[in-house]
Amino acid sequence: MQVAGTPLKVLIVYYSSAGHTRTIAEQLAKTAQADLEELRAVGEPPGTGARHYFWALRRLLLSQKPVLLPVQHDASAYDLIMLGSPVWLGTFSPALRSYIRTAPLAHRHVALFCSYRNAPGSAFKHVSRMLRASIILENTLSFLDPVAAGTGIIAIRAQRWVHELEISLSGQAANRL
Numbered sequence: 814m815q816v817a818g819t820p821l822k823v824l825i826v827y828y829s830s831a832g833h834t835r836t837i838a839e840q841l842a843k844t845a846q847a848d849l850e851e852l853r854a855v856g857e858p859p860g861t862g863a864r865h866y867f868w869a870l871r872r873l874l875l876s877q878k879p880v881l882l883p884v885q886h887d888a889s890a891y892d893l894i895m896l897g898s899p900v901w902l903g904t905f906s907p908a909l910r911s912y913i914r915t916a917p918l919a920h921r922h923v924a925l926f927c928s929y930r931n932a933p934g935s936a937f938k939h940v941s942r943m944l945r946a947s948i949i950l951e952n953t954l955s956f957l958d959p960v961a962a963g964t965g966i967i968a969i970r971a972q973r974w975v976h977e978l979e980i981s982l983s984g985q986a987a988n989r990l
């Protein structure tokens with residue numbers, strides 16, 4: 814990604830249980846030349862079977878905050894952090910919310926994306942409330958069943974979204990001059 818001819822350092826932090834959000838994150842990483850950070854929780858059952866489903870449901874219903882395995886990238890070293898998650902019960906996954914609570918995201922530019930099966934609901938609104946100290950970009954990317962849509966469509970939407978973010982960041986840079 815570039816703003817006014819200057820390359821931006823972009824980090825994509827995401828959680829994905831069944832791989833849908835991962836397909837978007839990987840395409841965004843190619844398009845934006847970004848680093849990727851996949852979140853996993855301590856004690857999270859592998860795969861997407863019944864054990865994993867009930868593990869996820871328990872954390873959602875009890876509003877539990879899973880402890881994350883150590884991350885590899887320091888968000889404070891990046892100009893823009895993209896945060897992506899599946900929509901779970903109308904909000905972002907507990908792992909992503911754990912990350913938001915602990916990562917150095919204050920005063921940093923943040924952009925949000927999600928994958929979903931029925932409706933994204935107010936997931937972005939809910940997460941934005943947790944990110945009050947960050948500079949949240951208005952353009953979001955919500956993707957209905959990206960695996961079914963296919964890599965061609967994911968690539969087109971990823972390119973379009975990254976372009977929109979570049980325009981938005983260029984506008985903010987121009988306003989500061």
Ligand SMILES: Cc1cc2nc3c(=O)[nH]c(=O)nc-3n(C[C@H](O)[C@H](O)[C@H](O)COP(=O)(O)O)c2cc1C
Pocket residue numbers: 828829830831832833834835866869870898899900901902903904928929930931932933958959
């Ligand atoms: C526990 C759980 C809760 C979910 N809640 C919602 C929901 O509220 N709205 C929705 O549209 N999809 C919901 N889904 C579907 C996922 O958002 C969708 O399948 C998503 O693309 C999965 O992404 P992933 O493969 O990256 O994990 C839910 C899935 C699970 C496992």
